[in-house]
Amino acid sequence: MSSSxxxxxxxxxxxxxxxxxxxxxxxxxxxxxxxTVSSDSVFYFKGRVLGSEGRKPIAFAHVINTRRNTxxxxxxxGYFFLRVRMLDTVNITxxxxxxxxxxxxxxxxxxxxxxxxxxxxxxxxxxGVMINPLGSYQxxxxxxxxxxxxxxxxxxxxxxxxxxxxxTDTLDMxxxxxxxxxxxxxxxxxxxxxxxxxxKMIIEQEQFEKDIAYKYSPLIVSGVTGYAGFELxxxxxxxxxxxxxxxxxxxxxxxDAVVEKQKIYEALxxx
Numbered sequence: 434m435s436s437s438x439x440x441x442x443x444x445x446x447x448x449x450x451x452x453x454x455x456x457x458x459x460x461x462x463x464x465x466x467x468x469t470v471s472s473d474s475v476f477y478f479k480g481r482v483l484g485s486e487g488r489k490p491i492a493f494a495h496v497i498n499t500r501r502n503t504x505x506x507x508x509x510x511g512y513f514f515l516r517v518r519m520l521d522t523v524n525i526t527x528x529x530x531x532x533x534x535x536x537x538x539x540x541x542x543x544x545x546x547x548x549x550x551x552x553x554x555x556x557x558x559x560x561g562v563m564i565n566p567l568g569s570y571q572x573x574x575x576x577x578x579x580x581x582x583x584x585x586x587x588x589x590x591x592x593x594x595x596x597x598x599x600x601t602d603t604l605d606m607x608x609x610x611x612x613x614x615x616x617x618x619x620x621x622x623x624x625x626x627x628x629x630x631x632x633k634m635i636i637e638q639e640q641f642e643k644d645i646a647y648k649y650s651p652l653i654v655s656g657v658t659g660y661a662g663f664e665l666x667x668x669x670x671x672x673x674x675x676x677x678x679x680x681x682x683x684x685x686x687x688x689d690a691v692v693e694k695q696k697i698y699e700a701l702x703x704x
Contacts, residue, residue: 494527531555648684
């Protein structure tokens with residue numbers, strides 16, 4: 434076969450092949466666009482992504498060729514182009530829209546204009562989230578236990594030190610069930626806590642006076658000294674016997690102490 438005949442045959446085959454080439458088209462349903470391609474050569478798939486409601490461009494939608502592992506994004510007007518082959522699958526996604534899948538099964542090269550691809554609005558259903566700045570109880574407890582406090586700029590109130598020196602038990606401030614250290618500290622420093630301690634001391638003093646009434650009382654002191662009314666009150670306030678002395682002494686020792694105090698009291702009044 435001569436070279437001229439061989440050339441003519443090749444030219445004829447090429448002519449027949451390309452003369453039957455169909456123009457590209459995209460067939461649209463709810464979620465898939467498709468067509469047919471006469472060759473497996475690489476070409477650009479071009480289009481524009483719009484929202485189905487309002488037909489507004491979707492900027493930065495993701496256009497992914499899942500078969501070739503290539504991708505691009507739309508520009509701010511929704512346009513894109515991506516290299517594809519026949520039978521490639523292209524997924525188009527955007528936040529707030531249902532995804533669309535395009536199967537390249539038809540020629541997409543001879544459309545008169547770029548195809549518009551529409552994405553439907555999509556609402557996401559998510560579970561409610563509770564935000565707690567303190568975290569869970571375990572987290573909060575761990576933070577409190579491991580909290581490193583800076584050195585205090587203030588010294589302890591002198592009145593607190595005086596109460597401690599007198600032997601006040603900070604864990605037995607009031608007659609309540611077992612309390613946490615935080616509650617105990619609050620009762621110790623707060624005004625309410627001080628009032629509770631005063632009330633407790635008054636109750637204890639009244640009970641103590643009832644317990645020793647058989648050996649020391651206004652009636653007994655009046656019988657020893659002869660004082661009555663305000664004079665008796667002033668004298669007993671002058672005596673100021675300690676609770677320890679009154680508790681450990683018998684009635685005779687207390688009587689002798691009252692007589693001695695009376696001598697001093699009258700001597701002072703004479704002056």
